[in-house]
Amino acid sequence: MLATLLSYVLLYKYPAIFVITFFGAFALPLPSGSVLMAASAFAVQGYMSFPLVLLTGIAGNMAGDSSGYWLVRRYGLKVLDKMRLGGFFSKNRLDGARNQIDKHPILTIYFSRFMTGIAPAVNVVSGITRLPYKRYLLFECLGEITECSCFCAIGYIFGSNWEYVSQLSGGFWVIILAGMLTTFVIGGMIFKKR
Amino acid sequence: MPDTIKNPKLKKIIQWALLVILTGILAVSLYIFVGKLESLRLRGYIRGHFRHQTAVQKITPDQIRGWMTFRYVNMVFGMPPAYLQNSLNIKDSHYPNISLDALAKQQKLSSVQMLAKTAAAVKSFTIKPNP
Numbered sequence: 001m002l003a004t005l006l007s008y009v010l011l012y013k014y015p016a017i018f019v020i021t022f023f024g025a026f027a028l029p030l031p032s033g034s035v036l037m038a039a040s041a042f043a044v045q046g047y048m049s050f051p052l053v054l055l056t057g058i059a060g061n062m063a064g065d066s067s068g069y070w071l072v073r074r075y076g077l078k079v080l081d082k083m084r085l086g087g088f089f090s091k092n093r094l095d096g097a098r099n100q101i102d103k104h105p106i107l108t109i110y111f112s113r114f115m116t117g118i119a120p121a122v123n124v125v126s127g128i129t130r131l132p133y134k135r136y137l138l139f140e141c142l143g144e145i146t147e148c149s150c151f152c153a154i155g156y157i158f159g160s161n162w163e164y165v166s167q168l169s170g171g172f173w174v175i176i177l178a179g180m181l182t183t184f185v186i187g188g189m190i191f192k193k194r
Numbered sequence: 195m196p197d198t199i200k201n202p203k204l205k206k207i208i209q210w211a212l213l214v215i216l217t218g219i220l221a222v223s224l225y226i227f228v229g230k231l232e233s234l235r236l237r238g239y240i241r242g243h244f245r246h247q248t249a250v251q252k253i254t255p256d257q258i259r260g261w262m263t264f265r266y267v268n269m270v271f272g273m274p275p276a277y278l279q280n281s282l283n284i285k286d287s288h289y290p291n292i293s294l295d296a297l298a299k300q301q302k303l304s305s306v307q308m309l310a311k312t313a314a315a316v317k318s319f320t321i322k323p324n325p
Contacts, residue, residue: 003261007293010263045252047269158234160253160270165234171227178220185213 002031009039018060025064027120033151034166040155041162057148065123065140072127098129105139113143255313260305264290271316281315
């Protein structure tokens with residue numbers, strides 16, 4: 001699949017990047033991180049503009065996330081009601097879930113951007129619990145800027161050798177996640193003591 | 195840590211166990227990551243100083259892939275568009291905005307054959323830039 005997507009990126013450049021990152025963030029399992037890495041490598045070779053690749057990636061991801069959020073916020077409960085699952089999502093449960101996200105936005109919204117499988121789920125939960133959009137957008141935007149910058153930086157540093165190093169990206173996110181959780185546990189222990 | 199655990203001793207044990215496990219995962223993943231990174235650096239795949247910049251900008255003919263378009267291949271190897279068109283006898287009107295795989299399908303060639311033909315043409319251009 002990556003090969004086909006890369007052909008589209010070489011043919012249609014920024015609109016292709018936008019569409020791929022949009023649907024990748026929306027819910028489809030597309031390798032948008034690898035596409036950004038490759039596009040940055042093409043930019044290093046002079047085929048594309050690096051700032052435009054980065055900006056298009058961020059815009060596509062943000063648009064995809066926000067579309068998921070609004071779609072679920074508008075129609076999520078109605079669809080669930082039609083599927084006779086509405087009863088499971090009582091007001092108390094939704095309020096509880098929203099309070100948890102509202103309490104830990106960095107842990108839930110910001111860091112979920114780095115995990116392709118989890119980010120759409122967080123968008124759905126944020127939308128269905130009607131988390132204030134401005135609050136969701138702030139952490140979502142910060143998360144996407146960090147994520148896209150990481151992928152683009154890898155493509156920029158490794159250039160035409162991005163294919164050899166795309167295998168590293170899996171390990172990279174494990175380090176980020178483990179580091180984040182370790183910090184969270186240590187922080188919890190220190191602040192509880194005080 | 196969830197507030198549902200009332201026993202402070204148990205809570206402390208769980209916290210420390212979590213910390214040890216997470217630190218272990220972090221250390222092992224860092225060790226593997228740095229090892230892979232070092233091996234790539236030794237093989238010259240990482241952009242170092244500016245004098246190495248061209249190494250990451252250029253690709254070799256063996257790195258040409260089926261998903262690449264002719265426009266991209268021409269740009270990366272600094273070839274005039276007409277060169278590959280004549281060498282590979284390309285009649286498609288979409289050239290150079292067509293991928294190697296798409297052209298291979300049109301010409302009823304396998305992807306491997308098309309890659310070999312293109313790589314050979316590029317190699318002969320890099321040896322003799324003005325054919």
